Amino acid sequence: MENTQNSYDVIVVGAGTGGTTAARFAAKNGLKVCLIDRKQRDQIGDKICGDAVGNEIFDFLHINHPKNEELSCHIKGAKLYSPNLKKCISLKDPKQAGYIVNRLEFGQRLLNEALDAGVEQFLDNTMALDLLYKNGEVNGLKVKLANGERTDLKGNILIDGSGFYSPLRKNIRSNLVEKEILKEDSIICYREIVKFPPNEQEVQDPEYISIILDQEKAPGGYIWYFPKNESSVNIGIGSFMDYGGKIKKLYQNNVFNEFIKTSHFHIISTGGGVVPVRRPLWSCADNRIIFIGDAGCQVNPLHGGGIDPSMRAGFYAANSAISATESGDYSINKLWNYNYNIMTSFGSEFAALDLLRIVLQSLSNDDLNFGLERDLLSGDEILQISSTGELDLSLINMAIKAFKGISRPNLLLDLNYLRIRMKEISTLYNKFPIKIENFSEWKNKVIKIYDKIKRMISNTKKK
Numbered sequence: 001m002e003n004t005q006n007s008y009d010v011i012v013v014g015a016g017t018g019g020t021t022a023a024r025f026a027a028k029n030g031l032k033v034c035l036i037d038r039k040q041r042d043q044i045g046d047k048i049c050g051d052a053v054g055n056e057i058f059d060f061l062h063i064n065h066p067k068n069e070e071l072s073c074h075i076k077g078a079k080l081y082s083p084n085l086k087k088c089i090s091l092k093d094p095k096q097a098g099y100i101v102n103r104l105e106f107g108q109r110l111l112n113e114a115l116d117a118g119v120e121q122f123l124d125n126t127m128a129l130d131l132l133y134k135n136g137e138v139n140g141l142k143v144k145l146a147n148g149e150r151t152d153l154k155g156n157i158l159i160d161g162s163g164f165y166s167p168l169r170k171n172i173r174s175n176l177v178e179k180e181i182l183k184e185d186s187i188i189c190y191r192e193i194v195k196f197p198p199n200e201q202e203v204q205d206p207e208y209i210s211i212i213l214d215q216e217k218a219p220g221g222y223i224w225y226f227p228k229n230e231s232s233v234n235i236g237i238g239s240f241m242d243y244g245g246k247i248k249k250l251y252q253n254n255v256f257n258e259f260i261k262t263s264h265f266h267i268i269s270t271g272g273g274v275v276p277v278r279r280p281l282w283s284c285a286d287n288r289i290i291f292i293g294d295a296g297c298q299v300n301p302l303h304g305g306g307i308d309p310s311m312r313a314g315f316y317a318a319n320s321a322i323s324a325t326e327s328g329d330y331s332i333n334k335l336w337n338y339n340y341n342i343m344t345s346f347g348s349e350f351a352a353l354d355l356l357r358i359v360l361q362s363l364s365n366d367d368l369n370f371g372l373e374r375d376l377l378s379g380d381e382i383l384q385i386s387s388t389g390e391l392d393l394s395l396i397n398m399a400i401k402a403f404k405g406i407s408r409p410n411l412l413l414d415l416n417y418l419r420i421r422m423k424e425i426s427t428l429y430n431k432f433p434i435k436i437e438n439f440s441e442w443k444n445k446v447i448k449i450y451d452k453i454k455r456m457i458s459n460t461k462k463k
Helices: 017-028 056-061 103-116 167-171 241-259 307-327 332-362 365-373 379-388 395-404 409-430 436-462
Strands: 007-013 033-036 052-054 071-075 077-081 088-091 098-101 121-123 127-134 137-144 150-160 186-195 208-212 222-229 232-240 266-276 289-291
Touching: 007 017, 007 137, 007 307, 017 033, 017 103, 017 150, 017 307, 033 150, 052 056, 052 307, 056 307, 098 103, 098 222, 127 150, 127 167, 150 167, 150 307, 186 241, 222 241, 232 241, 241 266, 289 307, 307 332, 332 409, 332 436, 365 409, 409 436
Parallel strands: 007 033, 007 150, 033 121, 071 222, 077 208, 150 289
Antiparallel strands: 052 098, 071 098, 077 088, 127 137, 137 150, 186 232, 186 266, 208 222, 222 232
């Protein structure tokens, strides 16, 4: 008879915002859940991050909004700046207006609420080593416990929220799930939380997170300036992976020295990491396994925000696990609804923003300054396309843009072409196939859109 002591309905790897959400809702609905994390319990939630999350996710999940020690400050949205800082476009939607949180306190609250919901086993200081297989399907994982002992955990469904460098995704035997992420689809980041006397320096634009595009100071990425409170900020930089050895120097010269103008400061937190900046995985699930958060590349490609999508993914993953458990069917056919929910919600937005990200990375600072200053691509258009898949540009608006861009007609044509492709891919994601049988055809259509954008960039460089 099989030992059921280490057997669960669901094993959740990673107690981040996505993992705790998945564990919480799975346990709340009666599933036997095991939650593991490589950190010790009192460090759960402590992560290098921009710390911004919109208010919409809390209403969506019907959970408490951040308050008291969890809440750092309120924000109204995001602002995107041109390299010369002469132009700023505002991006305001429900997923960006909300809060800057204190990640440790916020993470501890989500963990405690997951445990209170009925998580049967929580293992901290526990490292996921590899997947276990039975009859060609995942049925658990090998772990290293806090005491150094190695053991097996058996589970009907595995939810992987272990991060971008997930060892489980890399080792999965799957034709659906991407094991490796292209270097150009991620950026390396470095950031610090800096506190200073409020009477010596003011926090700039305290109600918005600010993103600065600059191909010279942050090649392939961006500089960010996020308020924390009246006397501290979260500032950082993200760049192409090739700049890994130079990222701290880039930060010091182009971020810290630019923003911190007082000699009286205190570094509260510092660190770096790698963030995916692309569409979600082609498939975020396979037989008996689901990927959430960074492990599933579920991060906003434009500004790297991942708290909201990870929590949504955790909720969707829990619902799929509940449905699979009730039916006794843990196959990808049963879990496919998880993919559908991801792709038709934030997946659609992120795919459109991924195209925008690719084009922005290809532009020079001169092009970025020109295009943004003349509203050849506005914040309202970005939000309209990425959020709804629609684009309503009147002939008058198009004529105005054509007039503004007349000295750089190729840039205008490229940005207009980008708008069309963004709308096209957003619409395609909103029509993600309900059944896996139609997935290959859908995937090929998406690939063709990416190919069109890459050809556009290639042709532009030849001119």
